[in-house]
Amino acid sequence: MNQEDLWRSFPTTATEFEAMFPDEKACRRYLVEVRWGGRPRCGKCDHDRVWELTNGRFECRQCGHQTSVTAGTVLHKTRKPLRMWFRAIWEMSVRKNGISAKELQRILGFGSYETAWTWMHKLRRCTRREGRDRLDDDVQVDETYVGRRCRTHGRGTSKALILIAAERGGRTRLEHGLSLKETDMAGFFLRNIAPSATVTTDSLQSYSQRAVAPRSHHRVNLKQLDIKNEDPLHQCHRVANLLKRWLLGTYHGSASRKHLAAYLDEYAFRFNRRKTRGVGRIAARLIQQAVAVRPITYRTIVHSPVAP
Ligand SMILES: [Zn+2]
Structure with missing residues (x-):
């Protein structure tokens, strides 16, 4: 599926969203579509023939390197389920006023506020698309x-x-x-x-x-x-x-x-997306960005804020 079809097929309501992403496998499959157009590639040699392992990782047939769909993205090395990330992205995009870290902590049941705060900041870094068009007219x-x-x-x-x-x-x-x-x-x-x-x-x-x-x-x-x-x-x-x-x-x-x-x-x-038909599709844009943005650590967020 190409990116526009993927965007169009994204759930527009919370019920559809729950149905489309019931488990880790569904979330992972979706990310593989968004990141690699459905064909996983090796993170080391860029070879496109990889095995899918039972733990959801991919092993390169050429060099043996193991990779995951989140490696090298903003979700790099996350230990939390992808479903939680999808839920965070959904809440942040679809709610008219977004969500605060405190609310996110409550919804996802995080022990620490800091985790929710970090997630929100990681996702915020995905809301600015590099190379976007300038305003005109x-x-x-x-x-x-x-x-x-x-x-x-x-x-x-x-x-x-x-x-x-x-x-x-x-x-x-x-x-x-x-x-x-x-x-x-x-x-x-x-x-x-x-x-x-x-x-x-x-x-x-x-x-x-x-x-x-x-x-x-x-x-x-x-x-x-x-x-x-x-x-x-x-x-x-x-x-x-x-x-x-x-x-x-x-x-x-x-x-x-x-x-x-x-x-x-x-x-x-x-x-800028307030007129999007099917509000859930705003979340699809954020997912696209999440796999395009490089990894960011808590330290980077704290010590190198986004430039004004
Ligand atoms: Zn390889």
């Missing part, structure tokens, strides 16, 4: 701030800056902004918005011609706007409101600044 850009002001951190007393780009009626991109300096802004535009787009911003100085170019730039002075007119940045304002509500609701505002970029990725992942 009509794109609104705005900034907002989240979190509490914090006196104890001396000069870093301000809230966290978030840059928002939103296509009219479409996708969004969110970044934890370093500053409102022109060079940082230019970087945000470069990473997230195609040169052919038309960009609408307010009159803040940071949205200078140099930062926005070569995109066409529509600059509005919000203060001079007639109230009866449509808010020219309504899409950004909507995303900002939903995002803040999500951070407060699911995380009670406790999403740490250090990992904010990862939370933004997770939020945008679901938001």
Whole structure:
């Protein structure tokens, strides 16, 4: 089966999901389809003739190397059943507001909160697809701030800056902004918005011609706007409101600044798929990503957070 057919055949409801993935074998078979198009390959010599062993691992007929479908992926060396991972992916993708580590711990019966927290962060790293298309056509850009002001951190007393780009009626991109300096802004535009787009911003100085170019730039002075007119940045304002509500609701505002970029990725992942027909298919996308992303350890998560 090709990837699109696989995606289409993915369960759209929880009942279908339980029926399609009743055991380890079913989950493994599905991962083999997603990762190798149904034909397992040797992790060492890339040979495609392998034996399937009774423990679910594969042995290469050419070099004898043993591998598993999760080796070299984000699920690398997991000691927990794949069914649990599938369940975590399902809950994170399908629930409108995702799931907190605490809820995940409860649902899967983990002894430690740390395990659930690590799983969530591993899956969050799968919500950003490398090489994805930049936003195009009509794109609104705005900034907002989240979190509490914090006196104890001396000069870093301000809230966290978030840059928002939103296509009219479409996708969004969110970044934890370093500053409102022109060079940082230019970087945000470069990473997230195609040169052919038309960009609408307010009159803040940071949205200078140099930062926005070569995109066409529509600059509005919000203060001079007639109230009866449509808010020219309504899409950004909507995303900002939903995002803040999500951070407060699911995380009670406790999403740490250090990992904010990862939370933004997770939020945008679901938001950009909000119109997906058959909500379960959002989980299929996350599974595709999970076998494409390299292994990540707890140490990496703690010491090298996702870049803003
Ligand atoms: Zn081999």
